[in-house]
Amino acid sequence: MNAIIVDDELQSRQVLRELLARNHPEVIIVADGENVEEGCQLIRKYGPELVFLDIEMPDGLGFDLLEQMGEYQFQVIFITAHNEYAITAIKFGALDYLLKPVSEEELATALQKAHRKTKEKISEDQIQILLETLRNFEERKLPTRIAISTSEGILYKQVKDIVRLQAQQNYTEFSIMDHARKILASLNIGEYVEQFERYREFMKVHRSHLVNLHFVDRFVRADGGYLVMQDGTQVSVSRAYRDELLDRLEHI
Structure with missing residues (x-):
């Protein structure tokens, strides 16, 4: 698998090269660049299957590079220092990222995903969700759309x-209004909880359940307490969340 690194930090590029050479010789770094403009030139020249892409660079964002590239067919693994807004944007776009400093374990996990998706390309919708999410944060708004990665592809809701x-073991089941089939997402529920709890209408009510309070029909105190959703589904409520839940239901 041919790859390119686009990152303005020389040390970060060197560390990633060393990790790949030592643990993943099947990934061959054919070139590296330090900014958006150079990254675009290298991608057009070499046509890589994988791009390791820093988020914040002197001449723009890694997201800008993807938008400038237009049609392309390669996998992207973002590299970032801790930037909660950027990470939220990446997750809402159903893409992968590595936190600096890059660890061997996280790199291996990200590469496994990239290998599985080598025949896919990032869609324009995914890029638009990334950019919309970032713009919304700049304007103190929350994202309105999310890309959900499934075994069959990416769904936009x-x-x-x-x-x-x-929660469904290592996966997450989404129930969507007016959508007959449930959606089984490729990530565990822990990947979604922090992102959705930014919204006042979403609340974790059990270690396995996160609900949209707008769709709650009633709370039943019997059997330890549970919610009945508008579609008739019963959702268990843990005692630790009960008081907060009842308070929020009164004020939603």
């Missing part, structure tokens, strides 16, 4: 239409 999320 309005956040307001999501009824609830439920």
Whole structure:
């Protein structure tokens, strides 16, 4: 797998090269660059299968590079220092990232995903969700759409239409308003909880359940307490969340 690194930090590029050479010789770094303009030139020249892409560079964002490239077919693994807004944007776009300093374990996990998706390309919708999310944060707004990665591809849904999320081992099941089939996402529920709890209408009510309070029909105190959603589904409520839940239901 041919790859390119685009990162303005020389040391970061060197560390990544060393990790790949030592643990993943199947990934061959054919070139590296330090800014958006150079990254675009290298991608057009070498046509890599994978791009390691820094988010914040002197002449723009890694997201800008993807927008400038237009049509392309390569996988992207973002590299970033801790930037909660950028990470949220990446997750809402159903893409992968590595935090600096890059660890061997996280790199291996990201590469496994990239290998599985080598025949896919990032869609324009995913890029638009990334950019919309960042712009919304700049304007103190929350994202309105999310890309949900499944075994069959990427689905795009309005956040307001999501009824609830439920843990299914290492996956997450989404229930969507007016969507007959449930959606099984490729990430575990822990990857979604922090992102959705930014919204006042979403709340974790159990270790396996996150619900949209707008779709709650009633709270039942019997059997330890549970919610009945508008579609008739019953959702268990942990005692630790009960008081906060009842308070929020009164004020939603």
